[in-house]
Amino acid sequence: MSVIDSILEHNKKFVEERGFEAYETTKFPDKKLVILTCMDTRLIELLPKAMNISNGDAKVVKNAGAILTDPFDSVMRSIIVALYELQADEVAVVGHYGCGxxxxxxxxxxxxxxxxxxxxxxxxxxxxxxxxxxxxxxxxDDVEVSVKNSVDLIRRHPFLPKGTPVHGLVISPETGELTVVDKAE
Ligand SMILES: [Zn+2]
Known part of the structure; x- marks a missing residue:
């Protein structure tokens, strides 16, 4: 069976058996946090568990490398929308060691x-x-430098609400341990 067919088959059962009930929440993040992280497969479940983030707790933006390159790209737009329209008031950029x-x-x-x-x-x-x-x-070349650059770009962004804490972290994809690169006051 193809991957998409097995997904669709599973999905039918998931909905029928009301598997969604365990995940009911709203679009507003309970922890008022927006996270920019990497699309790495190892982080899908590990990162939320390691950060104590459950369904409904945070807005999560992902791309390859957790990189913010252009202050007016879709990543920054997502962060700004989370801050203005979705009640987030804190930002964490979370890169990881061993990133592709x-x-x-x-x-x-x-x-x-x-x-x-x-x-x-x-x-x-x-x-x-x-x-x-x-x-x-x-x-x-160096994930910690990259995280720091993204944090700086976000902090300097003209649309960032004044006083918004922006943090930079790097997570281990093996242990989930977080290394603080830059923590806002
Ligand atoms: Zn990565």
Missing amino acids: MTGMNATPVVEKALDQGMEKSTLESLEYAGVDVEKWLKGF
């Missing part, structure tokens, strides 16, 4: 895309149109 974005650069991805059918001319037109593929696919 460590040392990542565009070259291997571009090579695989070309191998898998992207035309060289398409890549050239993107670059001609001003898309900085190198920058877009760039990871970081």
Whole structure:
């Protein structure tokens, strides 16, 4: 059975058996927290458990690397929406050790895309149109530095409500231990 078919089969049962009842809550985070973290598979359950976050406690924004690169991208928009429209009043950026974005650069991805059918001319037109593929696919060298950079970008953001605490943490994907990179007063 394909993954999507097994998901759909499970889902039917989940709803029929009212599996959702254990998760009933609202869209407003009880702990008034918004978390930016990585999409890493090891963090799906470990991060909430390690941070004592249950369903309904926090808004969670995820991407590859927990990286905020552009102050007006969708990550920052999500944080701002959580703060203004969803009653969050505190932000935590949570990177993790052993992140796939460590040392990542565009070259291997571009090579695989070309191998898998992207035309060289398409890549050239993107670059001609001003898309900085190198920058877009760039990871970081040190997760703690990356978290600190994201925290600073959020703190300096013109839309950030004054006095909003913004923290930077790094989690171990093995033990769940949190390392504080920068804790707001
Ligand atoms: Zn990661």
